[in-house]
Amino acid sequence: MVSIGAELQKVLDLAPEYTRARSPSMQARDEACGRLQTELRKALATMPSAVGSPIREVAVGGRQGSYSPLAGVRIYSPEYSPSATAGVYLAYLFAADGSRVYLSLQQG
16 A cells, blocks of 8 residues: 655655656656655545635646656646646645655745
């Protein structure tokens, strides 16, 4: 069974092996972020409807062509934040050195 905490830790553990180019470590980071995305979607689906949360989507960031030293996972509502450069959303942001992960309220 995959857990959110385990996937967060996996991304942190892979940070020292960062490269801009595709490598086994960067592929493993992609896979960990993908599993994190899946687990966050599952968690959001179990939220009671009384919460009234418009948050419905989860997207993985940190790669636009080459790999960024900073991985991230965005939790957002397409209605209120159609892109990472517009609106307000939550994001898990990973320190480049793998020392910590932040849950941040972001404004695009």
